[in-house]
Each structure stands twice: as structure tokens, then as C-alpha cells.
Amino acid sequence: METIPPEMGDIQLEIPTYQGMYYPVQSMYNAYVCDVKRPIKIYSDGIWFNDNALYYALPVLLLQLTLITFVSRVLYFFLRPLKQPRIVSDVLAGVLLGPLGLSRNQDLMARLFPYKSISVLRVLAYHGIIFKLFSMTVKTDPAIIMRSGKKAVMLGLVSLLVPFGIMVGLGYFLIYTGDLHPDVAPDPSIIIMALLISSSSFLVVSEILEEIGLVNTELGRLAMSSSLINNAAGLFAITLYSSINREKPLQSIKSLGLLAAIILFALFIFRPSMRWVVQRTPKSGSIRGGTMVVIMIVVSIAGIISDISGAAFFFGPLLLGLAVPDGPPLGAALVEQIDTVVTEVLMPLVYLSCGLVVEFSEVNDGTTQLPVVRSTLWTVVILAIGILAKLTVTIIPAIYHKISFRNALMLTFMLNFRGMVEIVYLLYYRLDLPNMGVYSVLLLVSIGVTAIIVPLVKTYYDPLEVNYTVGQRTIQHLKPHMELRVVACVQDESPVPTLVSLLEASCAERGNPLCVYVLHLVEQVGRASSSFIAHKNKKGFINPTHMDRLLNAFVNFEQSKKGQVPMQPFTAIAPYKTMHQDICSLAMGKNAAFIIVPFMRDAGENGEADRAYRTIIPNVLSQASCTVGILILKGETVLPNPTNSQLHIGVLFWGGPDDREALSYAACLARHPSVHLTVTRFEAAMDENTDARELAWDDEVVEELKHEQAHNENVVIQEVVIKDMEKTIARIKSIDNQYDLIIVGRSQSSTCLLDQGLAEWSEFPELGLVGDMLCSSDFDGSFSILVVHQHRNA
Structure with a gap:
């Protein structure tokens, strides 16, 4: 111990060994451990005053953040082609900057990650954990538990x-x-390890599945x-276990009481x-x-109270996140404003914190006692057996449910995804584990399992x-009087009148019976899980209160047809990049022959939404197992309803599938008495490139239409x-407004004479x-357009 000079009093302060930070500041102010005269500076005066920035907290923190972000992004760039999720590159970046990588050099470790900077680093990291978990749980709908069937309940409980x-x-x-050895691996560490391995985090599973x-x-x-x-x-068990102190039962009761108060506050005050x-x-x-x-x-405040109660500091924020209604407007706004900053700025510090304590010195040190080594190895064996058990037991109930x-x-692999939540648990409970070697094995195995599966x-x-194979699912090969099943997709109300008119024209009395599956597409915003909702039960009952005005318009159409056109409404809530899977799965499951997807040009305030929605169309075209029709709405045009007016349809025909x-x-539509159909067949002189077989098929379809009509x-x-x-383009432009709807194939035969060079201007x-x-906006006309793409396997 050393005494501070008389003018500072008789305070006895211990001088710590130099850690590479704050020492010049302390010398400058004639203070040793803390400055009692004025605050310690956290930033330098600059190299022009011979002041080393690595002696101060702020530059060191910024350097650490820059390093972890840069290394993580570089790793993600190289690992992404190997189909690795981002969490793998994030954790590996932390490990590479820790004692197993860059920080093996002690001098470099003292400069980049001085001991006294770790507390600042972890405080910011844990602050990021609080708001990251809050934003992730905001996207979670707890009601999913109530809607889970027996299959999900059995799989969840068995896997735990x-x-x-x-x-x-x-x-x-x-x-x-x-x-x-009980001193190396006491009872609490076994319980904690078992819960960490057995639990599957919904937040991690949903995040990786979305990625x-x-x-x-x-x-x-x-x-x-x-x-x-x-x-x-698992969360209930681990929270309950960590809150119970068997040596002091009264303190455990107080802790549980405070946790109960947080739950009651979340349910009866915060959620309302x-x-x-x-x-x-x-x-x-x-x-x-202000909200x-x-x-x-x-x-x-919830984080503070959780920490005071003795539970995990993130328990309260996590619970409050579940109490916020997911989706727009509130849930989506919270996620949008919190998630980017927390994910890109604070969460890298979490991965750096977990990597800086990855080391095996307690196990490989030559002075280590044999019981420590043996107990650590047996602990690793327990972990391996637990992971294998979780991987295998989930298969049994899954196969039982066919x-x-x-x-x-x-499915077993999905339930074993490991990510940010497991890392948070490891950081929080690492002192309850036998030693840092076990912690390191847990971390590396967790991220390794994710990297593999x-x-x-x-x-x-x-x-x-x-x-x-269910036949040839195209309109062309549809047998007479066979039901035409159509999946009609809608995003908003603008295409509804046109779709209803088109469906009305498709259900002629002497034509094929019509069955329509209406799919309302809703972007998944502020939600962790997607939804696919069938609004009609097996008995055919529809509850209108569970549907919006958009779907009710199609239900009213069904009622106007007096049951002749069955209508089944669905709602799909999913990200745009995977929304095509719901469309294609519905068409496949219902054996539909035709999918109609509206196409909206950028218009007014909805321009950005229209551009995002259009990204699903190429995926539908490439993955649909039936014919796809792209319905283009130009401006505010609406098809006239064939029930009370005439519908004029034009078909531009060159040939090809x-x-x-x-x-x-178009032949199906022509059977409606109020439909006027004009087919314009473009013919060109045959040459050596003309496919005679294709031409024969084209003639056959045209002759069938002539014979029928x-x-x-x-x-x-x-x-x-x-x-x-040039004459072909001029002929197309001469169409003007003589039609309400123009139907054309997405691609034409080689006799089309439209130079493929036009594709560059498309x-x-x-x-x-x-x-x-x-x-094109340069093309005159206010008609609607239906672009048809035939399923290529037909």
C-alpha cells in the first residue's frame, strides 16, 4: 500500500499493476487509482502533443468496435458462399481476436484489449443484449403457443x-x-449445462430460418x-433455478416475488x-x-429490477418485448428504430466479449491437478452426449406424426440451430461452469453445430x-368439363375489381367449372414468425370478422354466384423474398392449373411497396408447377364486369408454348356470352430456323378454337x-384502346421477328x-394486360 500526499488526506489506496490504460492520465493529474480532483480523461490530446491514444478509453473502444466489425464482415464475405449464417462469422471474429488468435501476443493484447477496458466493453455489450432481446421478442407472438398443435407440443417437450x-x-x-470431481463440476453447473444444450431458442430458429x-x-x-x-x-426452468438460493430460502422467496411483480406489470399494465x-x-x-x-x-428499468431480483438482467426486457403487439404499427416501428443500431453497433461487442474469454489454459497448464483435467474431459463427454441425444430423439416423434x-x-437440424441467445446465456452463466475450458468448448461446439447443419x-x-406427378397442370391440357382451379393473389385492394371481373368471365355456364383460392399477401414486418391462415374451416364456415375488406369482396362474389364458384380465402404473412413459397405451395397442394399474380407499376406513395412486391414474380415464374398469369394494371383501369356489360379481349399470337x-x-373466356374475343395471329415466312413441330402445334390450337367457336x-x-x-412493333402499337384486356404469352416463337436485342432495353x-x-408508359392505351407463362415441364 502507498499513501497519497497530505493535501489529499489520509486515504490509503492500492496501486494496481500497469495495464496499458489510464496510467499517463493518472500521472498527469498526480493521482494513482482514481482522480479525486477532476474526472479522468477518456480521450487523448493527439499525437502532436506526444499523447498515445491507446492509453484512453474512447479511442480503444472505437478501435475494438472497428476491429470486430471489419473481421466479422470479411469472414461473412468468404463464408456466405458456403451457406453459413451471419452468426457463425460474428462469433468466429470474436474468437480470432481473442487469446486463440490475435491476442496470443501479450503485448498486443495489452494495447488492444487492456484489462481496464473490458468493463466498458462488457457494459456496452450487455446493454446491446437488453435491447436486442427486447426487439427480437417484440417480433414474437406468444399466442403461437396456444395455436400450436399436438405435433409441435410433443416435438418441443421431447427435444427438451x-x-x-x-x-x-x-x-x-x-x-x-x-x-x-464435485469441486470442478458442482451440481449447479450440470443443471445449467443441461438446460443450455437441451433448449431451442425460438428467436434463433426464426432468425436463421428467415436468413x-x-x-x-x-x-x-x-x-x-x-x-x-x-x-x-426451458426459459421458465432456467430462470426459476437461477433465482433460487438453497442456502438462503428467504432471499429466494423475495427474488421470486420480485419476478412475479415484473410478470404482473407486463401483463396488466404494460401490455394494455x-x-x-x-x-x-x-x-x-x-x-x-415520445412514446x-x-x-x-x-x-x-425492467433490466435494473431483473438484476436486483437476482434473475438474469435481460429477463425483464425479454418479458416486456413479449407484451408488445407484434407487427405494425407499434411492433414494426420499434424493430425498425432499434434493430439496426443494436445489431450493427452494439452486438459486435457481444461477440468480441465472448471471444476474449475463449481459452484452455486451465486445462493444458502443466501445473493443473489431474482431477481438474479428468473432470473437464468428462464434462466435454456429457456435452457431446447431450448434443447427440437432442439430434436423435427429435426424429422419433416426427416420424410418429408421419x-x-x-x-x-x-426438422431436427432446425431445432438445433444455435445463435445469439445461446451466446448470451453462455456469457451470463460462464462463472457457473466448471472452468473457462468448458465454456470455450460449449461456445465452439455450439457455433460448430450451426456451421454444419x-x-x-x-x-x-x-x-x-x-x-x-399430378398430370400436366396447364390450361391447354385441361380436359373438357374438368374443374379449373385458380390461385388469385392480391396485395392490396387495387387489383380486386379487375380480378373479380376476370373470374366472372372465366366461369361460363358451358365451360369448365371454376374453383378459386384467394391468397392475400401481407409483408412480414415486425414479426419473427410467418403465418399462413385458412379462413374457411373443413365444414365450409367462414368467419367474416377474421378477414379484411379485401377478402370479403371475393366472398361476396361467391355468394353472388350462389355457390357455383367455390371460393377459399387465405392470408399469407411472410417476407417478400420467400413469399413465392406460399404461393407455389398453395397451388401445388390444391392441384391448381393457373396462378394469377398482379403486377403494379410504381405509382405515387406506394411506389416503393410496388417495387418490393414485384420481386416475388420472377421466383413464382421459376418455381411454380403450373401456369402463371401476370395481371398488369395500367393506372386506374378496371375491367368491365361481364354480368352487366361487354368485355372486349384481344390476343396477340405468334406461337410457342x-x-x-x-x-x-382466352378460349375459356370466349365461352362467356358477354366476352368479345379478337385473336390476331402474326405469321412470318418460314425459313430453315422454323420449327415445323412447333408450327404444327400452333396450328392445332388455333384450329381447335375455330372449331369450338x-x-x-x-x-x-x-x-x-x-x-x-419495325412493322411488327408498329402493328402492336396500333392496338390503342379497342380492347379492355390484352392477353399475350411471356415468350414467343422464333418467327416473332422481335430482335432479341430489345431485351437490353426491357x-x-x-x-x-x-x-x-x-x-411501357410510352405505350398509349388504358387497357389491362395478362402475360401468360406456361409451366415448362408440361
């Missing part, structure tokens, strides 16, 4: 209880036999429901307040900034694979001889050359 029982039983057996594009698949939804059951039971905010916010309005500030303050072995294996799931799970499919659908005065077929591309390649030309 069986591995937990095996690990705890084996641990206590090894303690009894003396192979596991790899499987969040709205059938197996993905089952994995999320099962993981939520598992997570709820959040619902009140949602009710007072207009449908398209935004949340006030956001109040919520952030309440979340911080899931194929391959999909059962993929995520690429396997992405490679071997195809949500749209078909194990059987898509044009034949377009003509086949021989006595129908509303059907006109005209042939136009074309000689060059604004929307998914529409094809002719469709893009008709859709």
Missing part, C-alpha cells in the same frame, strides 16, 4: 426433456463414481412452433398500455417519438419438391403477315418483350 434428463443423470452418476429463406415453409413453421414450446419451458397506443395510432400513421422514449426507459425421415432429420438444411430441404397457353385461356359471332380470328421487326424482363412493350 429427454436430452436434459440424459445429461443430468449421467452427470450425477459420474459424480457418484468419482470420475467427475436462409425457409421461415414460411411448412417445416419451418413447425420448427418455430416446436422451438417456442421448448424455449418457453401498448394496445392503447396501437388503437390510437391511425392505420397508416407513425408512432410518436418510443418512454418505452425505452421502461425497458431499462413426417418423412428426410424431413424429420431436417445450416448448409445441410439449405442444401437438402426443398419446400416445393413433389414426390408424385406461352402463346398457346394464352390462347387456351365456329358459330360464335363474338370471336374473331385475323391473320397478319409480318416481314420485319424495363421489366419478367414480362417478356411484348408484355414489357405493352406495359
Whole structure:
């Protein structure tokens, strides 16, 4: 000990060994441990005053943040082609900067990560954990537990209880036999390790599934429901266990009482307040900034109370996140304002914190006693057995519920995804583990399991694979009087009148029976899980209160047809990048022959939303197992309803599979008495590149239409001889406004004479050359356009 000079009093302060930080500051102010005269500076005076910035807290923190972010991004750049999720590169970056990597050099470690900077680093990291978990749970709907079926409940509980029982039983057996020294691996560490390995985090599973594009698949939804059951039971157990102090029962009662108060506050005060905010916010309005500030303050207070109670500091914020209604307006606004800053700025510090304590010196040190080494090795064996048990036992209930072995294996992999939540638990409970070697093994094994199984799931799970063929699912090959099943997709109300008119024209009395599956597409914003909702039960009952005005318009159409056109409404809530999976899965499951997807040009305030929505169309075209029709709405045009007016339809026909499919659908519409159909067939001189077989098929489709509509005065077929591309384009532009709807194939035969060089000028390649030309704003006309794409396997 050393005494401070007389003018500072008789305070006795211990001078710590130099750690590479604050020492010059202390010398400058003539203070040793803390400055009692004035605050310690956290920033330098600059190199021009011979002041080293690495001696101060702020530059060191900024350097640490820069290092972890840069290394993580570089690793993600190289690992992403290997189908690795981002969490793998984040954790590896922390490990590479720790004692196993860059920080093996002690001098470099003292400069980049001085001991006294670790507390600042961890405080910011744990602050990021609080708000990251809060934003992730805001996206979670706890009601999923109530909607989970027996399958999800069984999978969730089996995947938790069986591995937990095996690990705890084996641990206590090894303690009894003396192979596991109780001082090295006491009872609490066995319980904590078993819970960490057995639990499946819903937040991690949903985040990784969304990252790899499987969040709205059938197996993905089952994995999320099962993981939520598992997570709820595991979180309750680990919170209860960590709050109980067996040596001081009275303190445990007080701790549990404080936790109960947090739960009651979240249920009866915070959640009603959040619902009140949602009710007072207009449908398209935004949340006030003052409301956001109040919520952030309440979340911080919940973290303080959780820490005071003896539970994990993130328990209160996590619980408050569950109390916030997910989705827009409140949930989406909170996620948007919190998630980016926390994920990109604060969470890298979490991964750096976990990597800086990864080391095996307690195990490989030559002075280490044999019981420590042996107990550590047995602990690793317990962990390995627990992971294998969790991987294997989940397959049994999955197969019991008639899931194929391959999909059962993929489901098991999904329930073993490890990520940010497991890392948070490891950081929080690392002092309860036998030693840092066990912590290091747990961390590396967790991230290693994720690094292995995520690429396997992405490679071997195809949500749209078909194990059987159901005929040729096209309109052209539809047998007479066979039901035409249509999946009609809508995003907002603008295409509804046009779709209803088109469906009305498709259900002629002497034509094919019509069955419509209406799918309302809703972007997943502020939600962790996707949803696929069937609004009609098996008995055919529809509850209108559970549907919006958009779907009710189609239900009213069904009622106007007096049951002749069955209508089944669905709602799909999913990210735009994977929304095509819901569309294609519904069409495949219902054996539909035609999918209609509206196409909206950028218009006014909805321009950005329209651009995002259009990204699903190329995926639908490439993955749909039936014909796809892209319905283009130009401006405010609405098709006239054939029930009370005439509908004039024009078909531009060059030939080829898509044009034949377009003509086949037009033939279905021509059976309606109020439809006037004009088919313009473009013919060119044959040359050596002409496919005679394709030409014969084109002639066959046209002759069938002529034969069927021989006595129908509303059907006109005209042939136009074309000689060059310029005249072809001029003929297309001469259409003007004589039609209400133009139907055209997405691609045409080689005799089209439209130079493929036009593709370079195409604004929307998914529409094809002719469709893009008709859709162009430079093209006169206020008609609607239907671009038809035939399923290529037909």
C-alpha cells in the first residue's frame, strides 16, 4: 500500500499493476487509482502533443468496435458462399481476436484489449443484449403457443426433456463414481449445462430460418412452433433455478416475488398500455417519438429490477418485448428504430466479449491437478452426449406424426440451430461452469453445430419438391368439363375489381367449372414468425370478422354466384423474398392449373411497396408447377364486369408454348356470352430456323378454337403477315384502346421477328418483350394486360 500526499488526506489506496490504460492520465493529474480532483480523461490530446491514444478509453473502444466489425464482415464475405449464417462469422471474429488468435501476443493484447477496458466493453455489450432481446421478442407472438398443435407440443417437450434428463443423470452418476470431481463440476453447473444444450431458442430458429429463406415453409413453421414450446419451458426452468438460493430460502422467496411483480406489470399494465397506443395510432400513421422514449426507459428499468431480483438482467426486457403487439404499427416501428443500431453497433461487442474469454489454459497448464483435467474431459463427454441425444430423439416423434425421415432429420437440424441467445446465456452463466475450458468448448461446439447443419438444411430441404406427378397442370391440357382451379393473389385492394371481373368471365355456364383460392399477401414486418391462415374451416364456415375488406369482396362474389364458384380465402404473412413459397405451395397442394399474380407499376406513395412486391414474380415464374398469369394494371383501369356489360379481349399470337397457353385461356373466356374475343395471329415466312413441330402445334390450337367457336359471332380470328421487326412493333402499337384486356404469352416463337436485342432495353424482363412493350408508359392505351407463362415441364 502507498499513501497519497497530505493535501489529499489520509486515504490509503492500492496501486494496481500497469495495464496499458489510464496510467499517463493518472500521472498527469498526480493521482494513482482514481482522480479525486477532476474526472479522468477518456480521450487523448493527439499525437502532436506526444499523447498515445491507446492509453484512453474512447479511442480503444472505437478501435475494438472497428476491429470486430471489419473481421466479422470479411469472414461473412468468404463464408456466405458456403451457406453459413451471419452468426457463425460474428462469433468466429470474436474468437480470432481473442487469446486463440490475435491476442496470443501479450503485448498486443495489452494495447488492444487492456484489462481496464473490458468493463466498458462488457457494459456496452450487455446493454446491446437488453435491447436486442427486447426487439427480437417484440417480433414474437406468444399466442403461437396456444395455436400450436399436438405435433409441435410433443416435438418441443421431447427435444427438451429427454436430452436434459440424459445429461443430468449421467452427470450425477459420474459424480457418484468419482470420475467427475464435485469441486470442478458442482451440481449447479450440470443443471445449467443441461438446460443450455437441451433448449431451442425460438428467436434463433426464426432468425436463421428467415436468413436462409425457409421461415414460411411448412417445416419451418413447425420448427418455430416446436422451438417456442421448448424455449418457453426451458426459459421458465432456467430462470426459476437461477433465482433460487438453497442456502438462503428467504432471499429466494423475495427474488421470486420480485419476478412475479415484473410478470404482473407486463401483463396488466404494460401490455394494455401498448394496445392503447396501437388503437390510437391511425392505420397508416407513425408512432410518436415520445412514446418510443418512454418505452425505452421502461425497458431499462425492467433490466435494473431483473438484476436486483437476482434473475438474469435481460429477463425483464425479454418479458416486456413479449407484451408488445407484434407487427405494425407499434411492433414494426420499434424493430425498425432499434434493430439496426443494436445489431450493427452494439452486438459486435457481444461477440468480441465472448471471444476474449475463449481459452484452455486451465486445462493444458502443466501445473493443473489431474482431477481438474479428468473432470473437464468428462464434462466435454456429457456435452457431446447431450448434443447427440437432442439430434436423435427429435426424429422419433416426427416420424410418429408421419413426417418423412428426410424431413424429420431436417426438422431436427432446425431445432438445433444455435445463435445469439445461446451466446448470451453462455456469457451470463460462464462463472457457473466448471472452468473457462468448458465454456470455450460449449461456445465452439455450439457455433460448430450451426456451421454444419445450416448448409445441410439449405442444401437438402426443398419446400416445393413433389414426390408424385399430378398430370400436366396447364390450361391447354385441361380436359373438357374438368374443374379449373385458380390461385388469385392480391396485395392490396387495387387489383380486386379487375380480378373479380376476370373470374366472372372465366366461369361460363358451358365451360369448365371454376374453383378459386384467394391468397392475400401481407409483408412480414415486425414479426419473427410467418403465418399462413385458412379462413374457411373443413365444414365450409367462414368467419367474416377474421378477414379484411379485401377478402370479403371475393366472398361476396361467391355468394353472388350462389355457390357455383367455390371460393377459399387465405392470408399469407411472410417476407417478400420467400413469399413465392406460399404461393407455389398453395397451388401445388390444391392441384391448381393457373396462378394469377398482379403486377403494379410504381405509382405515387406506394411506389416503393410496388417495387418490393414485384420481386416475388420472377421466383413464382421459376418455381411454380403450373401456369402463371401476370395481371398488369395500367393506372386506374378496371375491367368491365361481364354480368352487366361487354368485355372486349384481344390476343396477340405468334406461337410457342406461352402463346398457346394464352390462347387456351382466352378460349375459356370466349365461352362467356358477354366476352368479345379478337385473336390476331402474326405469321412470318418460314425459313430453315422454323420449327415445323412447333408450327404444327400452333396450328392445332388455333384450329381447335375455330372449331369450338365456329358459330360464335363474338370471336374473331385475323391473320397478319409480318416481314420485319419495325412493322411488327408498329402493328402492336396500333392496338390503342379497342380492347379492355390484352392477353399475350411471356415468350414467343422464333418467327416473332422481335430482335432479341430489345431485351437490353426491357424495363421489366419478367414480362417478356411484348408484355414489357405493352406495359411501357410510352405505350398509349388504358387497357389491362395478362402475360401468360406456361409451366415448362408440361
